[in-house]
Amino acid sequence: MTIETRAPGVLDSLASSGRRRRLPRINPFAWLIFILGVLYFFLPLVGTFIHSTRTRPDIFLAYRQVFADSKFFVGLGYSFAVGVITIVVSLLIIVPTAYWVRLKVPRLRPVVEFVTLMPFVIPPVVLVFGLIRVYSSKPLVLTATNIGSDFVLVCAYVILSFPYMYRAVDTGLAAIDVRTLTEAAQSLGAGWARILWRVIFPNLRTALLSGAFLTMAIVIGEYTIANFLARTQAFGPYLSLLGRSQPYTPAAVSLISFGLTWLAMGAIAFLGRGARTRVQVAGAR
Amino acid sequence: MAVATSQGGQGVPSVLPARRRFNLAWLGLLPFFLFSVAFMFLPAFYLIVGSFRNNDGDLTLKNYSDLQTGTIPGAFLTTIEVSLVTAVAGGIFGLLLAYSVILGGLPRFLRTALMTFSGVASNFAGVPLALAFIFTLGQLSFLTVLLKDLGINIYQGGFRLTSKLGVELVYLYFQFPLMVLIIAPALEGLRRDWREAAENMGASTYQYWRHVALPILTPSILGTMILLFGNAFGAQATAFQLTGGTLNLVPIIIGAQIRGDVLHNPGLGYAMAMGMVAIMALAIGLYSLLQRRAERWLRS
Numbered sequence: 195m196t197i198e199t200r201a202p203g204v205l206d207s208l209a210s211s212g213r214r215r216r217l218p219r220i221n222p223f224a225w226l227i228f229i230l231g232v233l234y235f236f237l238p239l240v241g242t243f244i245h246s247t248r249t250r251p252d253i254f255l256a257y258r259q260v261f262a263d264s265k266f267f268v269g270l271g272y273s274f275a276v277g278v279i280t281i282v283v284s285l286l287i288i289v290p291t292a293y294w295v296r297l298k299v300p301r302l303r304p305v306v307e308f309v310t311l312m313p314f315v316i317p318p319v320v321l322v323f324g325l326i327r328v329y330s331s332k333p334l335v336l337t338a339t340n341i342g343s344d345f346v347l348v349c350a351y352v353i354l355s356f357p358y359m360y361r362a363v364d365t366g367l368a369a370i371d372v373r374t375l376t377e378a379a380q381s382l383g384a385g386w387a388r389i390l391w392r393v394i395f396p397n398l399r400t401a402l403l404s405g406a407f408l409t410m411a412i413v414i415g416e417y418t419i420a421n422f423l424a425r426t427q428a429f430g431p432y433l434s435l436l437g438r439s440q441p442y443t444p445a446a447v448s449l450i451s452f453g454l455t456w457l458a459m460g461a462i463a464f465l466g467r468g469a470r471t472r473v474q475v476a477g478a479r
Numbered sequence: 480m481a482v483a484t485s486q487g488g489q490g491v492p493s494v495l496p497a498r499r500r501f502n503l504a505w506l507g508l509l510p511f512f513l514f515s516v517a518f519m520f521l522p523a524f525y526l527i528v529g530s531f532r533n534n535d536g537d538l539t540l541k542n543y544s545d546l547q548t549g550t551i552p553g554a555f556l557t558t559i560e561v562s563l564v565t566a567v568a569g570g571i572f573g574l575l576l577a578y579s580v581i582l583g584g585l586p587r588f589l590r591t592a593l594m595t596f597s598g599v600a601s602n603f604a605g606v607p608l609a610l611a612f613i614f615t616l617g618q619l620s621f622l623t624v625l626l627k628d629l630g631i632n633i634y635q636g637g638f639r640l641t642s643k644l645g646v647e648l649v650y651l652y653f654q655f656p657l658m659v660l661i662i663a664p665a666l667e668g669l670r671r672d673w674r675e676a677a678e679n680m681g682a683s684t685y686q687y688w689r690h691v692a693l694p695i696l697t698p699s700i701l702g703t704m705i706l707l708f709g710n711a712f713g714a715q716a717t718a719f720q721l722t723g724g725t726l727n728l729v730p731i732i733i734g735a736q737i738r739g740d741v742l743h744n745p746g747l748g749y750a751m752a753m754g755m756v757a758i759m760a761l762a763i764g765l766y767s768l769l770q771r772r773a774e775r776w777l778r779s
Contacts, residue, residue, distance in 0.1 A: 224583025228593075231576045231655070235596055238608075238652065241615025241622055287511050294507035302505060309515050311767075315759045316523055317713030319730045320752045323737050324522025327529070349518040356515075408602075417606045417716035422737050434606045434720055437613075445614050448607040452599075459598040 239452065246445035256442040266447065269432035270414075276344070276428070277413035280351040281406045284359050287352070289402070292363045293394055296372050310360040313353050322419045325350055343423045350419050354412060359405045366401025367394075404462040411458035415451060523756070530749035542750035549742075550727055551751065558712060558729040559758075561643060565650040566707035572651075573658025574700060581666045594663065597656035604653045609720035612649045616640055641722040649721055650711050657710060658703055665699040665773060695776045702769030709762035712755070729755055 249255035260266050295303050313321070329336040329346055336342035375397070379389045395402070417430035425431065433451065437444040533539045546552070580590040615622045618634055626633055639645055669692055677687040715730035724731050729751065735741045736748035 221579070221583045221585075224579030224585055227572075227575045227579040227583075228585060228589065231572070231593070234652065234655075235600060237622055238611040238615045241620055242611045244621045245614035287514055291508055291511040294504075298504040298507060302508060306508065306511070309512070309519075311763065312515070312519055314709065314763050316519065316756055317715070317730065317759060319713070319715040319733050319737075320526070320755055321519065321522060323733060323748075323752055324526045325518065326737060328522050328525045346518075349514075352514070353519050411602050415603075415605050415607065417720070418734070421716075422734070430606055430716070433610070434716075437606065437610045437720060438723075444610050448610045448614075451607040452603055452611075455603050456599050459595065459602065463595055463598065 239449070242445045242448050242452075246442055246449060249442050256446040259443050260446045260450070263443070265427075265432055268427055269429040272425075272427050273414045273416075273420075273429035274410075276348055276351065277410040279348050280355060280413055281409050283348065284352045284355040284409060285402060285406070288356065288359045288363050289394065289398065290390055292360060292367055293372065293390065296364075296367050297376060306360070310356045313357055318350075318354065318416075318418045319422075321350060321353065322422045326422060337423065343425060347420060347423050347425055347428075350423075351409070351413050351416070354416075354419075355405070355409045358408055362401045362405035362408075363398060366398040369401075370397045400465050404465050407458040407461045407465075411455050414454055414458075526749045526752050529746055530753045532746050534744065534746070539746070542744070542746040545744070545747050546750055546754060551732070551747075554727045554729045554732050555754065557643065557727055561647055561650065561728070562708045562711035565647050565654045565711045566704045568647075569651050569654030569707055570658050570700065570704040573655035573703075574662055576655065577659045577663045577666055581663060582669075593659065597659040600656040601653050601660060604714065605716040606720045608652060609649060609717050612640060612645075612652070612721065616645070616648070641725055643726065646718055646721060646726060646728075649717060650714065654707050654711065657707060661703045661706070662696075662699060665696055668776065669695065696773075698769045698773040702766045702773060705762050705769065706766045709759050709766070712762065713759060 246256045247253040252258075291306065295306050316324075325346055326337060328334075329342075330338070336346050372394070375393050376389055379393045384392070414429055416428075417434055420428040421431045421434070426435070429451075433444065433447050436447060530542050531538055531540070533541060546555075576593065579585060580593050614620055616633075616638075617623065617640060623633060640649070673691055673695075674687055677691050682690070713730065715734055718726060718728050719731055719734060722731075724735065732741070733748065733752055733755065736751070740748070742748050742751075
């Protein structure tokens with residue numbers, strides 16, 4: 195209790211040195227929990243890997259078969275293309291909206307935030323239920339054709355991307371001085387489209403990219419909506435069918451899918467390095 | 480232009496006169512609202528209206544009272560149970576895991592590794608996750624065989640991946656990493672001053688956690704567990720791939736209802752979807768409320 199008599203600065207340094215001294219002490223409970231967590235993380239991956247190499251004598255047969263299967267590339271390519279279009283549409287809607295809310299109509303911010311949270315309230319299986327009912331009957335029959343179903347699929351994914359795309363963009367906008375940048379651009383004679391395209395978009399690059407990678411991770415693995423819209427060539431439905439019909443290749447594809455998720459999350463972590471940890475969560479699947 | 484800038488109400492430059500600008504500014508949000516209406520609110524509205532109609536198109540409340548018939552109450556109960564169990568178990572384990580890397584004195588690089596892995600695992604859901612568990616805990620799979628060699632025969636003990644327990648075990652794979660991600664900032668927000676203040680007044684570690692840290696963390700912990708609940712409740716792909724649709728869960732029945740009218744009453748299917756939305760709305764609403772309470776302490 196002699197500490198009380200010391201000056202605050204001394205107390206601080208004392209406390210931090212005390213903490214530093216405490217750190218190396220091994221906390222068995224913390225280690226036990228951590229090891230349990232690591233086991234939970236890795237055992238399913240190990241199991242999947244072992245299963246994928248059970249094709250004796252050629253243990254990499256499953257991988258060779260996957261890479262020789264055109265459906266694998268068709269599925270990946272299709273889902274990738276859908277992901278890219280989803281990202282572009284989502285950005286074209288969300289960036290001007292978030293910008294406009296900040297600049298002109300801050301009163302409507304709660305409304306916009308509420309709408310962007312709605313995809314969490316309406317689960318994918320319910321969303322696709324409603325979409326199919328609305329767009330498979332008159333006056334607007336979209337699900338009857340392939341291109342129409344693709345269109346509905348992209349729009350559903352854009353809706354799913356709203357919560358984190360809006361949050362990513364809004365956080366990005368908070369970090370730059372929107373008002374001053376806008377005024378500067380305007381005084382140089384730029385119109386709204388030019389301001390958005392040449393000033394706001396480039397300044398938000400990091401935020402937009404992390405939103406984009408998360409969207410890609412979700413779209414590539416998505417199953418429910420693609421399946422009910424009969425997009426059987428998409429990666430999710432392809433893997434699902436493979437899992438019911440083939441013994442070893444689905445394990446290889448699952449691992450590849452895990453690697454892709456890892457790549458997307460790694461890219462987000464790389465982009466956000468130095469920044470505060472931001473939660474990137476996709477919602478129920 | 481310069482004059483307009485310095486005179487404008489909030490310093491907003493605009494080519495439009497002040498009066499008109501104020502009235503029309505909301506039009507800039509029109510694309511966003513129109514898109515949301517077309518692809519989210521209109522479909523939801525269609526389900527709401529449908530849930531209040533019978534097969535002849537007359538207004539009725541019968542669909543909602545019919546939610547008490549057949550397998551539907553059981554489906555809601557099972558889904559709620561699975562969500563609750565994985566939310567609480569995942570929440571507790573996720574909290575302990577976050578605690579052990581942030582406050583438990585583990586090397587710093589393990590913390591970074593855990594956060595990255597949590598980001599991946601919480602997004603690794605759906606079909607590939609279900610398959611990974613089938614290849615690990617299926618009847619002849621690696622871990623099952625390993626455990627059997629160690630003398631533990633889980634399948635003789637009644638374990639099935641397609642059972643409630645199996646689904647819960649799989650859901651936990653994305654539940655506790657989500658808890659780690661969301662609770663970590665709250666744990667990092669526990670200031671050292673508070674602990675020191677408590678210790679200076681003679682508090683033991685137990686007393687510090689019981690009377691200082693846990694009360695501060697409670698809104699965060701509860702809120703995140705509720706979010707985990709919603710996360711499990713809305714999941715469809717994982718359970719469907721795992722069980723092939725045999726487990727009686729609400730999202731699986733709704734899925735079957737989309738394919739073909741398994742309930743023999745479209746209105747009942749819509750009412751079920753609305754029941755699901757109501758529970759999700761409750762969960763997300765409570766989460767937002769608790770999160771706002773939790774943020775009070777995180778502001779310094």
